[in-house]
Amino acid sequence: MLDITIPENIIKAIISGKKNKNQDLEKVKIDRILIKDEEVLQVSSYKGKQVFHKNLNDQEINQEIINLLENDFNNASIYTKEFQYNYRITAKGKLLTNRQKNDDDSFVVLAHNKQKKYLIEEGMVVPALVDLGIMAKDGKVLKHGYDKFKQINRFLEIVDDAIKDEKELNIVDFGCGKSYLTFILYYYFVEIKKMNVNITGLDLKEDVIDNCNLIAKKYNYTNLKFYKGDIAKYSEENKVDMIVTLHACDTATDYALYHAINMDVKYIFSVPCCQHEINLQLDSSKFHLMNKYGIIKERFSALLTDSIRANILQYFGYKTQILEFVDFDASPKNLLIRATKVNKGGNLKVKEEVDNLIKEYQIHQTLYSLMFEEK
Numbered sequence: 001m002l003d004i005t006i007p008e009n010i011i012k013a014i015i016s017g018k019k020n021k022n023q024d025l026e027k028v029k030i031d032r033i034l035i036k037d038e039e040v041l042q043v044s045s046y047k048g049k050q051v052f053h054k055n056l057n058d059q060e061i062n063q064e065i066i067n068l069l070e071n072d073f074n075n076a077s078i079y080t081k082e083f084q085y086n087y088r089i090t091a092k093g094k095l096l097t098n099r100q101k102n103d104d105d106s107f108v109v110l111a112h113n114k115q116k117k118y119l120i121e122e123g124m125v126v127p128a129l130v131d132l133g134i135m136a137k138d139g140k141v142l143k144h145g146y147d148k149f150k151q152i153n154r155f156l157e158i159v160d161d162a163i164k165d166e167k168e169l170n171i172v173d174f175g176c177g178k179s180y181l182t183f184i185l186y187y188y189f190v191e192i193k194k195m196n197v198n199i200t201g202l203d204l205k206e207d208v209i210d211n212c213n214l215i216a217k218k219y220n221y222t223n224l225k226f227y228k229g230d231i232a233k234y235s236e237e238n239k240v241d242m243i244v245t246l247h248a249c250d251t252a253t254d255y256a257l258y259h260a261i262n263m264d265v266k267y268i269f270s271v272p273c274c275q276h277e278i279n280l281q282l283d284s285s286k287f288h289l290m291n292k293y294g295i296i297k298e299r300f301s302a303l304l305t306d307s308i309r310a311n312i313l314q315y316f317g318y319k320t321q322i323l324e325f326v327d328f329d330a331s332p333k334n335l336l337i338r339a340t341k342v343n344k345g346g347n348l349k350v351k352e353e354v355d356n357l358i359k360e361y362q363i364h365q366t367l368y369s370l371m372f373e374e375k
C-alpha cells in the first residue's frame, strides 16, 4: 500500500510511466469539466488507439489515482489551481514527491468561467471571435482575450434582457474598433436567435473596418456592415432602434448619444471611457480638494461627465440607469449607461439640475452643448 495523500480540488492530472511494458493501458488523463452545470472529473484511459472515458466525483478520484499508482503507473502530475504535485515511484518502490507553483494560467480561465454562466459559454465557437484572436478554434477563450470575452458577454446579456419582446432591430455600434462586441451581438441575435437584426459598425480606423468587413463577408453575415467615419459626422436615413458603444473614447460617446437622442432610438447601451473633457477644465483654485490628487480628479470628472449624460438622456424621455456591467478587475471602465425611451421627456427639474452642475463647475460638456447650446 502506498502512503500517499492526493490534493483536493484537482483540476487536471496526468498519470503515466507504465509499470509493465506489455500492459494495454498507456496513460490516464483526468480533467475537471462541466456537464449540465455539474462539475465532474473526467477520466480518460488511453489503450492503444482507443480512449475510454468515465466521470467520477471528488471523493472517488482520490482512490482512482491511488489504484493507478499502485497497479499500473509510476508517475503522476496532479494540478490544482495553485500547485503542480509530482509523484514518482522508484524501481525500489519508494515514493518521491514534490510540489511547485502552477504557472499555467489556462487553469484560471476554467476556474473563472465555471462560476459564471454566459449566453455564449466558453467552448461555443463564435467563428468571428476566432478570426479576431480571442478564441481558439475549439472555442477555448485565450488568456489575453478573457477580459474582453467577459465584457462582451455581459454586454450581450444586458441587451438581451432589455429586448425580449423585439423581433426586428437596426443597431449601430459607434466606435466599434475591432468589433468583438459587434460580432457577438450579431452572432447571438442573428445566428442563434434567428432574429431579423441589422448591425452597422462605425469607426475612424480604415484598417479595422476593412478587416471587419472581410470577416463579415467570410461568414456571409449579410446584415452586418462596417463603415469608416467620424461619429460626429454620422447621419442615417433609415430608422435606428438601438445604439451601443463600448469604450468609445472621450467625447465620441457624446456624439453617439447625441445621434441616439436625435434619431429617437428606443435603446441605448453605452460604456464610456477616457472622460478627459471635464478633467482638463476643472478649476484648481475653486475645487482644490478635488484637484489635489490626480486619480480623484480623474474619477470625479468621469462620474460628473456620466451623470450629466445620464440626466440629459432622462430629460429627453429616457428611463436611464447606470450600472457596473463587469467588475473592476475585468475593466476599470466598467459603468454602463442603459437608457430606454419611455416618453417625450421635458422634465424641467432634471434640466435645471444639469444646468446647475454646468454652471457650478464652469465647464463645457459636449453632449450638453450639442443638445442645448448649438441649436
Ligand SMILES: C[S@@+](CC[C@H](N)C(=O)[O-])C[C@H]1O[C@@H](n2cnc3c(N)ncnc32)[C@H](O)[C@@H]1O
Residues within 6 Å of the ligand: 174, 175, 176, 177, 178, 179, 180, 181, 202, 203, 204, 205, 229, 230, 231, 232, 245, 246, 247, 248, 249, 252
Ligand atoms: C477603445 S476602442 C473600443 C473599440 C471597441 N468598441 C471595443 O470595445 O473593443 C475605441 C474606438 O473608438 C474609435 N473612435 C474614437 N473616436 C471616434 C470617432 N469620433 N468616430 C469614430 N470612431 C471613433 C477608435 O478608433 C477606437 O477604435
